[in-house]
Amino acid sequence: MSWKDLFMSCPAKDCSNTDASFWSHRSCGSRIQINELAELRCSFHRNSSNIFGWSFGCSKHSDHSGKLDYKEPDRIKLLAVLAISLKDKGSELDDEWVIMLVMNLRKKN
Numbered sequence: 001m002s003w004k005d006l007f008m009s010c011p012a013k014d015c016s017n018t019d020a021s022f023w024s025h026r027s028c029g030s031r032i033q034i035n036e037l038a039e040l041r042c043s044f045h046r047n048s049s050n051i052f053g054w055s056f057g058c059s060k061h062s063d064h065s066g067k068l069d070y071k072e073p074d075r076i077k078l079l080a081v082l083a084i085s086l087k088d089k090g091s092e093l094d095d096e097w098v099i100m101l102v103m104n105l106r107k108k109n
């Protein structure tokens with residue numbers, strides 16, 4: 001099992017933001033990572049759990065003060081945005097890891 005920095009656009013339902021970016025943990029600002037079991041963790045807190053149990057905030061859903069409204073990922077959208085970002089980073093990833101991740105994503109939720 002290995003961890004990679006999470007890089008994708010926002011997976012929240014009905015979010016129109018298509019800019020892919022790295023993600024950081026709300027409480028500490030450290031980078032979020034993903035493994036092939038479809039779990040996320042904060043690189044500082046090391047609190048790994050099912051990706052569908054996390055919520056995601058971006059500038060497209062924030063209140064007037066700029067505070068982000070965190071939303072659960074939409075299953076179909078999550079698969080799509082991850083597939084796009086994995087394709088972009090294809091050269092750095094091994095096939096085995098990607099296949100495992102896709103299989104595990106399908107099993108979860």
Ligand SMILES: [Zn+2]
Nearest residue numbers: 025028042045
């Ligand atoms: Zn953290």
Ligand SMILES: [Zn+2]
Nearest residue numbers: 010012015058
């Ligand atoms: Zn969003």
